[in-house]
Amino acid sequence: MSVIALAAGGTAGHIEPAIACAKAIKEIDNNANVFIVGTSKGLERDIVSKRGIELALIPATPLPRNISFATLSLPFRLLAAKRIAQQLLVDRKVDCVVGFGAYVSLPMYLAAKKLKIPVIIHEGNKKAGLANRVGSKFAKEVFQMFPNSIKGAKTIGMPLRTEISNLNKETARNNARVSFGLDPNKQTLLVFGGSQGASSVNKAIVGSLEELADTNIQILHAIGNKNTIDESTKKFSFYHPVSYIEKMEMAYAAADLVISRAGAMTIAEQTVLAMPAIYIPFASGNGEQSQNVAELVKDGGGVVISDAEVSPAVLVRQIKELLANPAKLHEMSQAASRHGLRDADKKVAQSALALASAHK
The missing domain is CATH 3.40.50.2000 (Glycogen Phosphorylase B;)
Structure with a gap:
């Protein structure tokens, strides 16, 4: 043995x-x-x-x-x-x-x-x-x-995890959206900051809700176990905050676009699943996350926003531009898949x- x-x-x-x-x-x-x-x-x-x-x-x-x-x-x-x-x-x-x-x-x-x-x-x-x-x-x-x-x-x-690597997003999409209480027919934005959440990303997303209220999108947002969201967000029926997502494969299946940090695991999952993504690298350490995502972004598999530059206005512009352009999302998906091993x-x-x- x-x-x-x-x-x-x-x-x-x-x-x-x-x-x-x-x-x-x-x-x-x-x-x-x-x-x-x-x-x-x-x-x-x-x-x-x-x-x-x-x-x-x-x-x-x-x-x-x-x-x-x-x-x-x-x-x-x-x-x-x-x-x-x-x-x-x-x-x-x-x-x-x-x-x-x-x-x-x-x-x-x-x-x-x-x-x-x-x-x-x-x-x-x-x-x-x-x-x-x-x-x-x-x-x-x-x-x-x-x-x-x-x-x-x-x-x-x-x-x-095999739940990620073996996932068929298209087959699982409707059930995934229903499992999170989402509308099966709406474009879906998935937002998360890693295992601990991300306060700067959370603030920018919450600040963008007013501007996104007139769009036909819905947001599934994992805020992190240690973070809270202002009660005023409850008025936005398209916004679905949760502390933590246990089954990330279902969240990916539900999503048309992802906003996330640029940890190696996150990039690996999203490239294997050909997910179009907006990456906001964590600024601490030795700049590992920015280095992780550089080649992927260069090849068109994602968009990067620095942590210092992230704001409601910047996010709203990127979200609207990408979700209004299916051809661009498809190009990003194809480019991301070329990096997924x-x-x-x-x-x-x-x-x-x-x-x-x-x-x-």
Whole structure:
């Protein structure tokens, strides 16, 4: 029996690909023992167990972006996390480690290297993070979503849930709209900001409602669990705010146009589904989201608005222009589909099982 540990945590963008790969591994070899390794500080504690996958925890080891006291203490914290990870790998008799970046991955990579356990890396962002850059130096296999993220890596796209990758939007559209309380015959705009929502996008959408009231569109808006919307929006019957969308595949099926952030997972889902989209990259970090979406926008698969420029007036103009032009939406859809790669979950799973088998 192969034992495979998948290191992923922090945000849904790291966790969801790991879950997709875990399920793909079990589909290929139901006897494989697969579990996810995360930390107590990310979303993994809320997400992983609900999907029927075991979660093991090690200490978080944040990698500072700037010189600070945290930088000076990093070697000691990393060494402690590596020792715990190493003991976990020994205790569980792990045959292969698959990492997706983020804080949890680096100590897992280093522990696996020490124990001569094969490592596989998947990099989701256009600009590779430190953990994956380090791990790629000794990994047996390196995969990436975007070309040229890591030198020598294989571009395979993003591991996605089968509910997304196998979705037939046209077949599901009417039922999807009805399930959200939408009119089956109206053009539908889907708005969301990722797993945590997006306050700047929320404000701009709410501010645009008066101008959009005279159009024949409806809006499905995931505002985020931690955000609230002004009670005055209830007067707009075409506006449907929800805290969170559990079944994103149904939301995509309902939509003619999407407004979203530009996280790697979001881009992967929307390109695989050929969704026309307005992207508003999250401004923090090292500009990863702007880099993620640059080639897609250049090729006509989306429109980008910077977070600093987003406003009700800008959104109204873009929404009206696009939804009034079916030919343009079709062109965007076709361009987006050319960037959508499927079956990354299966490719990672096959590689993990092969390396795990050879390690025994």
